Amino acid sequence: MGSTAFEDSADYVQSLARGLKVLRAFDREQPSPSLSQVAERTGLSRAVVRRSLLTLQHLGYVGSQGRSFFLTPRVLELGYSYLTSLDLTELAQQSMEQLSQRLGESCSMAVLDGSDIVYVVRVPVRRVMSVALGVGARLPAFAASMGRVMLADLPDAELAAWLRVQKFRAYTPQTIRTASALKAELLRVRKQGYALVVRELEPGLCSIAVPIRAGDGRAVAALNVGMPYSEEAPVRAVEQILPVLRETQRAIEQAIRRGSWLPHMAMKQVYA
Missing domain, CATH: 3.30.450.40 (GAF domain)
Incomplete structure (x- = not known):
């Protein structure tokens, strides 16, 4: 199944895909972006980005200071799982x-x-x-x-x-x-x-x-x-x-x- 076709299927979890897209918006160029900057980088609406960031913050993967957000060391667990396998x-x-x-x-x-x-x-x-x-x-x-x-x-x-x-x-x-x-x-x-x-x-x-x-x-x-x-x-x-x-x-x-x-x-x- 092609990537576009899968995205239209019942098995595709859109919220998960959006959350991962938000995580990938953080990089060396913008380590502490604002909500608006994340929305601009991902092409997602501010409302979607806000919910994703708040959920990621609740789970411990994202922190915030003022209007800026940043990744926490917990995101390393995701890559470490791959490396240990x-x-x-x-x-x-x-x-x-x-x-x-x-x-x-x-x-x-x-x-x-x-x-x-x-x-x-x-x-x-x-x-x-x-x-x-x-x-x-x-x-x-x-x-x-x-x-x-x-x-x-x-x-x-x-x-x-x-x-x-x-x-x-x-x-x-x-x-x-x-x-x-x-x-x-x-x-x-x-x-x-x-x-x-x-x-x-x-x-x-x-x-x-x-x-x-x-x-x-x-x-x-x-x-x-x-x-x-x-x-x-x-x-x-x-x-x-x-x-x-x-x-x-x-x-x-x-x-x-x-x-x-x-x-x-x-x-x-x-x-x-």
């Missing part, structure tokens, strides 16, 4: 720590969620981005190395559907910003088995990523190493970091096959 993070942690210590660079793992990647494991060495990254952080998949290796793994029909609904933004002058250019890059990533992103998210950042595959061969996550940009960084990434990254990739995939982790526990992709 994802044995992959435990299987990867030790291998990633060893990788980070060996290279002296930050290492991360993420999954694909619609237009974004979501960080599920992070082993930082130093901060290489202006945005603080941690578990639960989101970045645009099209401009991130981990996003590209997972997008490159999508079947052609799913990739075409994904590209049709994307909105591209130029984060730097180097950012790939059209569907046709991104598709060409993804085909190259698919062929070579890794993604190298140089100064596309931030001018001072270079990162390289490989997919993490479950037993059925499907990419269920991605693993990357990020480093400060320099003229030598791209060559170092491919010649020195990539071989070590692939060793860790194989170790994690072997742990997946030995462990109890199930591919269906990865985030389901939905393209509206």
Whole structure:
């Protein structure tokens, strides 16, 4: 059943959908919006937003100060439930720590969620981005190395559907910003088995990523190493970091096959 058809069915809970939409209205740009700002961001009426906010406040997920609302730490329970069910993070942690210590660079793992990647494991060495990254952080998949290796793994029909609904933004002058250019890059990533992103998210950042595959061969996550940009960084990434990254990739995939982790526990992709 398509998403629009389901929304017209008796099984669709509109109030739940609206409440989740209100929760997603909070972000780094507007961490403490007013009722009017939430209504503007969600496209919902002020009356609906007011009821949703008051209900979320009653449940402990939202707080208020004056006319502003803010998320409480209780919202972390929602993401934590997902992470604790994802044995992959435990299987990867030790291998990633060893990788980070060996290279002296930050290492991360993420999954694909619609237009974004979501960080599920992070082993930082130093901060290489202006945005603080941690578990639960989101970045645009099209401009991130981990996003590209997972997008490159999508079947052609799913990739075409994904590209049709994307909105591209130029984060730097180097950012790939059209569907046709991104598709060409993804085909190259698919062929070579890794993604190298140089100064596309931030001018001072270079990162390289490989997919993490479950037993059925499907990419269920991605693993990357990020480093400060320099003229030598791209060559170092491919010649020195990539071989070590692939060793860790194989170790994690072997742990997946030995462990109890199930591919269906990865985030389901939905393209509206």
